[in-house]
Amino acid sequence: MRRIAIATSLSDDVNLDPDAELLLDALRDVGIEGSMCVWNDGSIIWDDFDITVIRSTWDYTRDRAGYLAWARGIERLLNPYPIIEYSTDKHYLRDLERRSHRIVPSTFCDVGEEPAFPDGPFVVKPTVGAGSIDADKYTREDHVRAREHVRRLHSNGRDVMVQPYVASIDDDGERALVFIDGSFSHAMTKGAMLNTAADDRDALFRREQMSVATPEPDAVAFAGALLSEEPFRGLLYARVDLVRTAEGWAIMELELVEPSLFLAYDSDAPRRMAQAIAARLHSSR
Numbered sequence: 001m002r003r004i005a006i007a008t009s010l011s012d013d014v015n016l017d018p019d020a021e022l023l024l025d026a027l028r029d030v031g032i033e034g035s036m037c038v039w040n041d042g043s044i045i046w047d048d049f050d051i052t053v054i055r056s057t058w059d060y061t062r063d064r065a066g067y068l069a070w071a072r073g074i075e076r077l078l079n080p081y082p083i084i085e086y087s088t089d090k091h092y093l094r095d096l097e098r099r100s101h102r103i104v105p106s107t108f109c110d111v112g113e114e115p116a117f118p119d120g121p122f123v124v125k126p127t128v129g130a131g132s133i134d135a136d137k138y139t140r141e142d143h144v145r146a147r148e149h150v151r152r153l154h155s156n157g158r159d160v161m162v163q164p165y166v167a168s169i170d171d172d173g174e175r176a177l178v179f180i181d182g183s184f185s186h187a188m189t190k191g192a193m194l195n196t197a198a199d200d201r202d203a204l205f206r207r208e209q210m211s212v213a214t215p216e217p218d219a220v221a222f223a224g225a226l227l228s229e230e231p232f233r234g235l236l237y238a239r240v241d242l243v244r245t246a247e248g249w250a251i252m253e254l255e256l257v258e259p260s261l262f263l264a265y266d267s268d269a270p271r272r273m274a275q276a277i278a279a280r281l282h283s284s285r
Helices: 020-029 064-072 081-087 092-098 140-155 168-172 203-208 217-227 269-283
Strands: 002-008 032-038 051-056 107-109 122-126 136-138 160-164 174-180 183-190 210-212 237-245 248-255
Touching (some): 002 269, 020 032, 020 051, 020 269, 032 269, 051 269, 092 248, 122 140, 168 237, 183 269, 217 237
Parallel strands (some): 002 051
Antiparallel strands (some): 122 136, 174 183, 174 237
16 A cells, blocks of 8 residues: 655644545545654654655744755655745745736735835735734724834744735635646635634634635636646645635635645545545656
């Protein structure tokens, strides 16, 4: 039986990755033994596995340099290392914009730079971050608090991005489109995350903000066109988070490293994921 490592992170939250058991069961159904392995556990010999699949390594934001060093040292990694390096820092939005893909307007304020805020509601968040952690929403009356937020992030060596708050999120949420093996799989709606206090945005709250969505054909086409380009073509998995703007769909985030795939919300998704992994194992013989 082929063996794969499912890379995760160490957490006291027993529900860290609700998809884990579903994926492990689906892998067994196709004759693959999967093991949950903490990415920074020095006792693990990664070469003992046929492939390492990154899934819930959600604490990489605390030590991106260490995370990249770990990923760079693994020969058979999915998604591959260049994608991991690219997608773990949201400066990639600049690249997507240069490629003529519509993004939520983003201004970057790297360590040592002074922030500029828009007149309307806006969001401040780190360029290396997960979910809504260390992100917050402000209004034009909150510039002093927003500058203090930037200062705190900068003091910890973290670059910052500023985006206008997209009003459609309050009513429509974000559309999270999940792709497996380069093909569209299923869609989710992510409810507004920043309209509650940061201390209340725990894992349970974030899960409660999720619901199954009927995918809009133009949203799927928008995301599919992006993922048809190199170097994104044919990845094991991808999640494209979109929001509605006056100009049309815009990219909020391109999740290619450790996105929640919400396998529990689509009965065929675990099987599709396991089969995609099996196909890569077969091609690596």
